[in-house]
Amino acid sequence: MRNSFFIYLFVVLSFFSRLVFAQPSHPFPQAGKRVYFGGKLLCTQKEQNKVVTAYYDCWKKSYLLKSTKVPGDFKIAFNKKGWTVSEAMGYGMLIVVQMAGYDSQARVYFDGLNRFRKRYPSKINPAFMNWRIKDEKRAGVGDCATDGEIDIATALLMAAEQWNAPAYKKEALVLIKNISKSLVRKDYSLRLGDWNVEKKKHEGSRLSDFATAHFRVFYQATSDSRWKKVEEKCYAIIQTLQTNYASSTGLVPDFAVRTSKGVWHPAKAGFLEGKNDGYYGYNSCRVPWRIGLSAVYYNDPRAKKIMNRLIIWARSIPPNRFKAGYRLGGQPLVAYSESCFSAPMAVAAMAAADQEWLNAQFEQIKTAHENYYSDSINLLSLLVLTQNYWLPEGANL
Numbered sequence: 001m002r003n004s005f006f007i008y009l010f011v012v013l014s015f016f017s018r019l020v021f022a023q024p025s026h027p028f029p030q031a032g033k034r035v036y037f038g039g040k041l042l043c044t045q046k047e048q049n050k051v052v053t054a055y056y057d058c059w060k061k062s063y064l065l066k067s068t069k070v071p072g073d074f075k076i077a078f079n080k081k082g083w084t085v086s087e088a089m090g091y092g093m094l095i096v097v098q099m100a101g102y103d104s105q106a107r108v109y110f111d112g113l114n115r116f117r118k119r120y121p122s123k124i125n126p127a128f129m130n131w132r133i134k135d136e137k138r139a140g141v142g143d144c145a146t147d148g149e150i151d152i153a154t155a156l157l158m159a160a161e162q163w164n165a166p167a168y169k170k171e172a173l174v175l176i177k178n179i180s181k182s183l184v185r186k187d188y189s190l191r192l193g194d195w196n197v198e199k200k201k202h203e204g205s206r207l208s209d210f211a212t213a214h215f216r217v218f219y220q221a222t223s224d225s226r227w228k229k230v231e232e233k234c235y236a237i238i239q240t241l242q243t244n245y246a247s248s249t250g251l252v253p254d255f256a257v258r259t260s261k262g263v264w265h266p267a268k269a270g271f272l273e274g275k276n277d278g279y280y281g282y283n284s285c286r287v288p289w290r291i292g293l294s295a296v297y298y299n300d301p302r303a304k305k306i307m308n309r310l311i312i313w314a315r316s317i318p319p320n321r322f323k324a325g326y327r328l329g330g331q332p333l334v335a336y337s338e339s340c341f342s343a344p345m346a347v348a349a350m351a352a353a354d355q356e357w358l359n360a361q362f363e364q365i366k367t368a369h370e371n372y373y374s375d376s377i378n379l380l381s382l383l384v385l386t387q388n389y390w391l392p393e394g395a396n397l
Helices: 002-020 045-063 086-098 106-118 146-162 166-182 212-222 226-245 284-298 301-314 339-351 355-365 372-385
Strands: 064-066 074-076 204-206 255-258 264-266
Touching: 045 064, 045 086, 045 372, 074 086, 074 106, 086 106, 086 146, 086 372, 106 146, 146 166, 146 212, 166 212, 212 226, 212 284, 226 264, 226 301, 284 301, 284 339, 284 372, 301 339, 339 355, 339 372, 355 372
Parallel strands: none
Antiparallel strands: 064 074, 204 255, 255 264
């Protein structure tokens, strides 16, 4: 009887140890495991992987913080005060799940980030995270931001496949259902957040929320054709804006607004964040990464067309002179550069197979360290550029 008890205990402990210490299914590096479409960096894959791991080490040291309230929980530092935002949490979860294999603590960090974001629910839809947490003792501003929820849901699906853990998928499906219900309009365009009720002033979308590759993953996970329509709507809005307002550059605004007749146009100054809401700024700088991922990962012709139009203009600018913001006609808004603009544009160059601009831009960004926002976008872009970015497959979901 006693021996049977110990055998049973051993089996139980072995089972739980496999859960806790499960080896990742997609350990870093992932380059070479799937076909990428477009250009390719000229340096060796070993050199590329080294760039990513060095950048990750620096990023983790700078921005992955322990919770000040709950031991074992983590957050991504939005600023030097230790604030965080849902966007940052989404980036963090996307990054650490892909660095499993290189970082033996990746799952610990992932779970800690996931627990943290659930401790601060939106007061409108508690399935979502409060978009900004200034002080862990207080709830935050009360509502959500669409991009953070999309990235968090995608990261949860990746975690389910990475660690063969169905509980992550179950959690992701609940979140995706709520995104569909609260953040997608009847015409399949995206709201700005769960606060964004249908009022004339904010009848618009943030272009950097158009994570078309992630929407394809949502469809594969749910078999809900709604996500195909959301993906198509994103492409249609961008193509309209490029054709009607940026025919010579392909640039898109931070925010776009639809008229009562359903026609989309750049937002006016002061629409939501400031005077540059209708220009290519700190929101839309992410679009070449978002849409470029669909081009290089899925070879989507709609994404490739959008990236080709953009890079035809961008290649006329030396990589070290690419500025942090432009009017849609191509005139610079500022005199300085920042890697959150350069790194996504390198993904566009990859999608358009512009070899010279791709490699020159890679040299510019591989050691650029500036702030949480730029460094996070830079690292996510580097994962794409080095062909290490991966997405869960429908058959394994």
